[in-house]
Amino acid sequence: MRCIDLDPFSPIGISETQARFLDLFALHCLIEESPQIDEVERQDVDNNQRKIVLSGRNTSQSLTIRHQTDSIKNWANQLLDQMSVTAELLDKAQNTQQYSIALEAQRLKITDPDTTPSAIILNTLFDQNISFYEFAMQKALEHENHFKQKNRRTPAQTDPLIPNENDFVALSIESLEKQKTIEETDTLTFEHFLDDYFKT
Numbered sequence: 001m002r003c004i005d006l007d008p009f010s011p012i013g014i015s016e017t018q019a020r021f022l023d024l025f026a027l028h029c030l031i032e033e034s035p036q037i038d039e040v041e042r043q044d045v046d047n048n049q050r051k052i053v054l055s056g057r058n059t060s061q062s063l064t065i066r067h068q069t070d071s072i073k074n075w076a077n078q079l080l081d082q083m084s085v086t087a088e089l090l091d092k093a094q095n096t097q098q099y100s101i102a103l104e105a106q107r108l109k110i111t112d113p114d115t116t117p118s119a120i121i122l123n124t125l126f127d128q129n130i131s132f133y134e135f136a137m138q139k140a141l142e143h144e145n146h147f148k149q150k151n152r153r154t155p156a157q158t159d160p161l162i163p164n165e166n167d168f169v170a171l172s173i174e175s176l177e178k179q180k181t182i183e184e185t186d187t188l189t190f191e192h193f194l195d196d197y198f199k200t
Helices: 016-031 039-055 072-094 098-111 117-128 132-151 165-185 190-199
Strands: 062-065 068-071
Touching: 016 072, 016 098, 039 062, 062 072, 068 072, 072 098, 117 132
Parallel strands: none
Antiparallel strands: 062 068
């Protein structure tokens, strides 16, 4: 989970479908048995991660898991097959199909690696003949405009669950006031703070 990047194509860095898949993946990791690995398996994990980073879109690339070697495609499909049971349970509990849809969205990337975010970015760079910096700036400006358009809406048009610029300004003022109060009333020296911190 720590290796996941923000989605540059989403103004907020992640889509609802992606969030559902991560929710599903985290729950699967929680309930799936995870026996302790030995030193050989630890090295396999490191090698697998290196292969995924360098050539993850090559689904015929081999990975070794629990002393068995198979292609990325087969390992990925096997994992998604296992997760489908959990997806069905979550869908049933919430009266939806969104978890299964989120799962299949990831399976599509195994079937067609050109639908992966990295492939889409590379294709955009080649098609538009731009650098990654130019691509990043392009997306940043698009997302900036997205939120500016949201802030131009009237209160009745604004989703109350989505904060706007005024909400962030109010939070920053409140945060600065809290900081001032803490600094004015705090009698603990930095040395004592460090001593207390390292005792816990």
